[in-house]
Amino acid sequence: MHPDAGWHRRPRSGAAHRARQREYASRAYRDAGRAAARHVATGHATCWRCGHHIPPTARRGPDWQLGHDDHDRRLIRGPEHTKCNLSAAARKGAAIANRVVGQPRRAQSRPW
Ligand SMILES: [Zn+2]
Secondary structure, eight states: OOGGGGGGGSSSSHHHHHHHHHHHHHHHHHHHHHOOOOOOHHOBBBBBOOOBBBBBOOBBTTTTTEOOOSOOOTOOEEEEEEHHHHHHHHHHHHHHHHHHHHHHOOOOOOOO
16 A cells, blocks of 8 residues: 555545535435425325424415425425414424513503
8 A cells, every 4th residue: 555545535525526416405405395396296295393294285385395404404304384383483493582582672661
């Protein structure tokens, strides 16, 4: 084994690799979206958040969407009700807002 044999085995990092990963991620996302749409169309899909049925008449976007994991956006969880995603986002947003804002502002003056 040559002392410099490992030189060519560069670590899988750097911009090019990250770009490939991004490209792969978006392609995987599109594929997952198509698979989810087919699944919803069969009428057997359920929302991964609430576990309830997603009817085959549901429209992608207003009624259902491809859901990501809340903690790791790279994870695709499957179809979810749009309203379930919005309520999850609202909960998360409210938690952040409460932490940042802290106590509610008091009224500056009293009318009496
Ligand atoms: Zn749901």
